[in-house]
Amino acid sequence: xxxxxxxxxxxxxxLKIAFSQRFGDAYQIETFSNGASAVRFIQGHKGLVxxxxxxxAMPVQNGDTVARxxxxxxxxxxxxMMSGFVDFRIAEPLLKERLIxxxxxKPINLGRxxxxxxxAIQLYMKRQxx
Numbered sequence: 001x002x003x004x005x006x007x008x009x010x011x012x013x014x015l016k017i018a019f020s021q022r023f024g025d026a027y028q029i030e031t032f033s034n035g036a037s038a039v040r041f042i043q044g045h046k047g048l049v050x051x052x053x054x055x056x057a058m059p060v061q062n063g064d065t066v067a068r069x070x071x072x073x074x075x076x077x078x079x080x081m082m083s084g085f086v087d088f089r090i091a092e093p094l095l096k097e098r099l100i101x102x103x104x105x106k107p108i109n110l111g112r113x114x115x116x117x118x119x120a121i122q123l124y125m126k127r128q129x130x
Contacts, residue, residue, distance in 0.1 A: 027121070
């Protein structure tokens with residue numbers, strides 16, 4: 001399952017369409033406009049979410065706070081962060097501590113994001129098979 005969290009409805013819709021076109025019915029895609037709703041969903045679906053794509057700059061909770069909450073529920077989820085407001089100096093420590101798997105600046109290159117998501121899912125499945 002792929003979870004997408006972004007406060008911009010147009011981004012959620014665009015990513016849902018892109019992932020549906022790329023993966024077909026192979027993966028369920030869930031979208032959330034805030035971190036709290038996504039965290040509750042993931043708590044109820046522990047072990048079913050392979051990848052979570054989260055925007056960094058959101059109201060109430062920023063992306064790294066949401067990512068930490070999600071990782072505390074299931075450390076195996078691959079986190080991909082995106083933002084239109086953040087430079088790499090913010091992302092670098094999150095990558096180094098392995099909180100996030102990849103970071104993308106907006107506007108998103110959909111092909112690269114789909115490739116990264118596909119790779120993350122394959123890595124998740126390999127990890128689960130061990």
